[in-house]
Amino acid sequence: MELVKIYECLCDRTRLRLLHLLQQGPLCVCHLQGILREPQVKISKHLGYLRTRGLVTVRREGNWMVYALPATADRSPELVANLACLQDCAQEDAGLKRDLAKLKQLDLACAPVAAVRGTGRACCRG
Amino acid sequence: MELVKIYECLCDRTRLRLLHLLQQGPLCVCHLQGILREPQVKISKHLGYLRTRGLVTVRREGNWMVYALPATADRSPELVANLACLQDCAQEDAGLKRDLAKLKQLDLACAPVAAVRGTGRACCRG
DNA sequence: GAAGCATATTCTCGCGAAGGAATATGTTTC
């Protein structure tokens, strides 16, 4: 994976937020939408952008599309390094920390549903 | 310094090469030009881009403009983290390694001039 | 002060990317 391509994915605020959240584990679009509070088109298109560049994978789960970072074995050294770096930097970034806090709340709110779906974190409006 | 701004600077191949080289120490434009083998306008404009975003500083030295990374004390944690990450990633990148090799050669070739100028690495065509 | 040098700036072009509105696709439920 080319280094510049990784930076191209990281250089947009929305994508940065998405990748940051996905570092916590797989998430479906409606989750991401609920946290980012951005229009559906916007989120869907940025996820598409990340997918075509291999920074994200998708699987369908009923009505939902569940996005995730590539399996650990499939991550290039550059990607691993930059994801780690992002984790570090996120602690200085109020916005990213807020996203994370919202995610934790969702996890709690959806605990039953998540358990049923067995993913540990499927969509909570189901 | 905003995280996204840093990534915006890193997401162009030319700028990536420039920043990578500057991690070795200050360099004048003609040095960078000699290593990258790109037209003068291109290099100058990308250096300008980096400067307006605070990722690089300049000082004039006679006819030459000497570019450098910000003083260590002036680097945000995000910048420090990403520069370190870049160093790591550079070892997987053949192009960046080649740039580095060329830089070492220049250092040797210009040793006398560099000594005179006292910067340890001023322009070698002087 | 004129000439020569290193570098920056301006102008213009083409392209790709971001955003939003509307619409399409694929899945589930009844």
Place this chain on the structure above:
DNA sequence: GAAACATATTCCTTCGCGAGAATATGCTTC
């Protein structure tokens, strides 16, 4: 199979960026 739902795609507009040619700026030397 129709309705409801989650998500993707298309179409359009706007905007900033990258590239190159030509020109300007600022310093030095004679």
